[in-house]
Amino acid sequence: MAKKILTEHINVPGIETFDVYRKQGGYTAVEKAIKTMTPEEVVEEAKKSGVRGRGGAGFPMGMKWGFLAKPEGVPRYLVCNADESEPGTFKDHHLMKSIPHLLIEGMIISSYALGANKSFIYVRGELMYVIRILEKAIEEAKAQGFLGKNILGSGYDLELIVQPGGGAYICGEETALLESLEGKRGNPRNKPPFPAVKGLYQSPTVVNNVESIANMSWIINNGGDAYAAIGIGRSTGTKLISASGHIEKPGVYEIELGVSVEEFLNSDEYCGGIRKGHHLKALVAGGSSVPILPAHLIMKTANGEDRLMSYESLSDGGFATGTMLGSGGFIVFDETACIVRNTWNFSRFYHHESCGQCSPCREGTGWMEKVLHRIEHGHGSMHDVDLLVDISKKIEGNTICPLGDAAAWPVASAIRHFRDEFVWHITNPHEATQPGAVYRGEMELA
Amino acid sequence: MEDIKPQLVKITFDGIEVEVEPGTTIMQAARKIAEADESQAALVPPAMCYYKPLNASGGKCRACLVKVAQGSAKDPRPMPKLVPSCITQVQEGMVVENTTNRGVLDTRKSIVEFLLINHPLDCPICDQAGECHLQDFAFEHGSAKTRYEEERRTFDKIDIGPHVQLHMTRCILCYRCVYTADQITDKRVHGVMNRGDASEISTYIEKAIDNDFSGNVIDVCPVGALTDKTFRFKQRVWFTKPEDAHRDCDKCCGKVTLWYRGDEVLRVTARKNTWGEVNDFICNTCRFDKKKTSDWVLEGPTKVKRSSVISANKYRADLVKKPDFALKLAASQYKPVDDDRAYVTDEDTIRQQSIENNDKANHRSLLAKNN
Numbered sequence: 001m002a003k004k005i006l007t008e009h010i011n012v013p014g015i016e017t018f019d020v021y022r023k024q025g026g027y028t029a030v031e032k033a034i035k036t037m038t039p040e041e042v043v044e045e046a047k048k049s050g051v052r053g054r055g056g057a058g059f060p061m062g063m064k065w066g067f068l069a070k071p072e073g074v075p076r077y078l079v080c081n082a083d084e085s086e087p088g089t090f091k092d093h094h095l096m097k098s099i100p101h102l103l104i105e106g107m108i109i110s111s112y113a114l115g116a117n118k119s120f121i122y123v124r125g126e127l128m129y130v131i132r133i134l135e136k137a138i139e140e141a142k143a144q145g146f147l148g149k150n151i152l153g154s155g156y157d158l159e160l161i162v163q164p165g166g167g168a169y170i171c172g173e174e175t176a177l178l179e180s181l182e183g184k185r186g187n188p189r190n191k192p193p194f195p196a197v198k199g200l201y202q203s204p205t206v207v208n209n210v211e212s213i214a215n216m217s218w219i220i221n222n223g224g225d226a227y228a229a230i231g232i233g234r235s236t237g238t239k240l241i242s243a244s245g246h247i248e249k250p251g252v253y254e255i256e257l258g259v260s261v262e263e264f265l266n267s268d269e270y271c272g273g274i275r276k277g278h279h280l281k282a283l284v285a286g287g288s289s290v291p292i293l294p295a296h297l298i299m300k301t302a303n304g305e306d307r308l309m310s311y312e313s314l315s316d317g318g319f320a321t322g323t324m325l326g327s328g329g330f331i332v333f334d335e336t337a338c339i340v341r342n343t344w345n346f347s348r349f350y351h352h353e354s355c356g357q358c359s360p361c362r363e364g365t366g367w368m369e370k371v372l373h374r375i376e377h378g379h380g381s382m383h384d385v386d387l388l389v390d391i392s393k394k395i396e397g398n399t400i401c402p403l404g405d406a407a408a409w410p411v412a413s414a415i416r417h418f419r420d421e422f423v424w425h426i427t428n429p430h431e432a433t434q435p436g437a438v439y440r441g442e443m444e445l446a
Numbered sequence: 447m448e449d450i451k452p453q454l455v456k457i458t459f460d461g462i463e464v465e466v467e468p469g470t471t472i473m474q475a476a477r478k479i480a481e482a483d484e485s486q487a488a489l490v491p492p493a494m495c496y497y498k499p500l501n502a503s504g505g506k507c508r509a510c511l512v513k514v515a516q517g518s519a520k521d522p523r524p525m526p527k528l529v530p531s532c533i534t535q536v537q538e539g540m541v542v543e544n545t546t547n548r549g550v551l552d553t554r555k556s557i558v559e560f561l562l563i564n565h566p567l568d569c570p571i572c573d574q575a576g577e578c579h580l581q582d583f584a585f586e587h588g589s590a591k592t593r594y595e596e597e598r599r600t601f602d603k604i605d606i607g608p609h610v611q612l613h614m615t616r617c618i619l620c621y622r623c624v625y626t627a628d629q630i631t632d633k634r635v636h637g638v639m640n641r642g643d644a645s646e647i648s649t650y651i652e653k654a655i656d657n658d659f660s661g662n663v664i665d666v667c668p669v670g671a672l673t674d675k676t677f678r679f680k681q682r683v684w685f686t687k688p689e690d691a692h693r694d695c696d697k698c699c700g701k702v703t704l705w706y707r708g709d710e711v712l713r714v715t716a717r718k719n720t721w722g723e724v725n726d727f728i729c730n731t732c733r734f735d736k737k738k739t740s741d742w743v744l745e746g747p748t749k750v751k752r753s754s755v756i757s758a759n760k761y762r763a764d765l766v767k768k769p770d771f772a773l774k775l776a777a778s779q780y781k782p783v784d785d786d787r788a789y790v791t792d793e794d795t796i797r798q799q800s801i802e803n804n805d806k807a808n809h810r811s812l813l814a815k816n817n
Contacts, residue, residue, distance in 0.1 A: 190505040356645035363560035366643040370596040394556035
């Protein structure tokens with residue numbers, strides 16, 4: 001069995017209550033950190049562990065903590081980004097509802113390390129029941145003296161606030177999240193200044209993903225070096241992968257980074273292979289916003305090496321032949337899936353979720369969706385394919401926040417790898433618009 | 447106390463060096479160049495959402511994106527993405543490329559395209575035509591054709607009061623009017639609702655904007671989304687003659703521009719600077735109620751740029767100084783070559799070499815085809 005850090009006790013009955021969690025060794029990391037370590041030592045352990053942001057960008061968490069400005073007399077904030085709304089990603093949801101104390105323990109340790117006396121968990125508004133679970137867990141922790149004034153007699157105070165989101169994907173972007181948390185319209189801010197300098201209420205703020213923070217209790221208990229020993233290269237530790245699509249066993253799996261894609265997809269421990277009688281056609285490895293890859297490129301890199309589930313291996317080859325680990329939304333398509341329809345679906349999502357602040361994203365996402373809608377419904381023309389590539393290029397990199405990039409990449413990559421399928425849709429409109437019609441030309445199936 | 451002068455920062459903008467105070471944005475530095483030398487006015491990046499008198503404006507329309515080829519003297523790396531010049535502060539030794547960079551101009555062209563795909567293009571019946579920033583922007587940077595075939599987005603019409611006419615379809619969501627209402631008037635009742643390309647400027651449950659300074663949203667609007675109801679369909683702006691005037695007003699500074707047709711004052715606006723930004727905001731009484739010459743003390747005709755459609759009665763390409771992009775690009779990349787090879791003057795040799803070169807080229811293209 002592979003190493004489990006986050007989900008080791010997730011199936012213990014009653015783990016969502018304080019007593020059971022405590023019996024499984026919970027909150028010992030808080031005791032260790034607050035009683036025996038200085039905040040600087042905790043930050044140092046996070047840096048040593050090399051744990052990278054699990055929200056999608058993969059930026060090292062310890063380094064992010066190191067950037068936090070520490071002016072005198074100004075409060076500092078820690079905000080946990082639990083606004084998980086990426087299509088194909090559902091790991092934080094699973095973690096928070098099953099084992100809420102793990103996140104709360106991580107929040108206490110991280111807040112202590114950053115010197116924050118007020119920390120926020122910004123949970124996606126649709127997950128009201130998870131918010132209730134978290135609030136109940138916070139009450140329990142408070143009753144046991146792990147939260148509130150003078151935690152464990154150390155003189156350190158911490159208040160933990162759960163804030164339901166307003167129901168927008170864009171509020172998962174860190175500055176939009178902060179705006180929303182301040183009670184404003186969730187529009188991303190221009191950067192610089194970065195949140196580490198001017199974040200929530202113009203104070204230095206760190207925004208971290210749920211999974212990143214949940215790792216902290218294990219890191220404190222076992223040391224940053226032990227965490228860094230797990231995984232491969234600069235992709236240290238374990239990662240939760242939300243597997244969905246045409247596989248035998250969809251679900252959330254914790255993997256040691258560095259497992260090969262083939263093993264993850266086909267072994268019985270994880271996805272259990274493509275559903276019976278079908279073949280892999282394409283795969284999105286890190287949530288809807290990362291480039292989609294065809295079967296032959298996801299198993300092996302362009303150089304013929306095995307592709308591994310790690311930040312480096314998945315992005316090998318750049319966007320020409322690679323993709324990204326992103327937030328770990330593993331979406332599998334077999335040969336019955338229509339790439340054009342799927343791309344249109346993703347595009348529709350980004351059109352709906354664009355905040356409308358900057359022009360390339362506001363107008364471009366809608367334009368791409370309309371063109372894709374036309375192609376999918378048999379009214380496309382040949383120049384539409386190049387038009388889509390051009391629009392996606394013009395959006396990418398020219399927007400305030402990464403939503404523009406996230407909208408552009410799936411379209412650009414689908415055309416890059418499945419151009420003949422788009423062309424088939426355009427040249428055979430009658431055939432392509434039949435229910436369940438899928439291009440079965442020269443596909444390379446695995 | 448000694449006067450402590452801030453150390454000036456030197457940057458290079460399109461090959462022109464300029465010294466500005468620290469904390470200045472790239473846009474302001476470019477405007478400084480143009481103010482010193484009017485022939486360089488075409489260098490200044492266009493601004494659709496940035497409005498200097500309004501705090502926190504800018505960064506949204508992406509029309510002013512520029513390439514920073516060198517971040518600063520200390521850290522000479524180029525910035526990876528194009529940056530909005532209206533909100534990016536200058537650093538010592540920064541090298542900025544605007545009209546000398548092909549990529550910047552291509553991006554700007556696509557921004558025009560994005561802004562226009564959902565714009566109704568109803569300039570012939572729009573009161574803003576002639577003083578519309580989007581019109582100018584499209585004229586200078588856009589292309590004549592559109593690749594957009596789909597239906598344009600429309601909105602339900604809403605009435606936002608007796609003075610201001612809202613045409614949401616023309617809006618480019620620059621947020622200027624929202625900032626104006628926030629910073630100039632005391633009770634903001636309008637803002638942006640919905641999101642994405644369905645976002646619209648709207649008042650709170652369609653409540654009329656009722657405020658002494660609400661008329662200023664008309665002046666800050668770069669397009670025809672917010673226009674003057676008292677001037678609606680009265681006259682094309684280029685047939686009216688602007689005159690500076692003032693009056694004693696207990697609410698505002700009273701300094702305005704009157705727009706005449708014959709002896710009749712058709713509308714009153716605030717005075718604007720070269721960049722289309724108002725100098726002083728004015729109150730609704732001055733703007734909507736005082737429409738007689740006897741209400742005002744005239745100061746003389748407003749200076750209007752010769753290239754402006756207002757003085758020329760139409761858009762004139764010969765008066766809009768378009769920067770010679772290709773020439774500038776060539777000049778910036780020109781390097782004197784130290785070549786001591788003798789010139790070949792013999793015709794046979796030239797013919798022979800040309801055939802060889804052609805063969806090579808053909809061979810390469812054949813190879814590419816076969817592969």
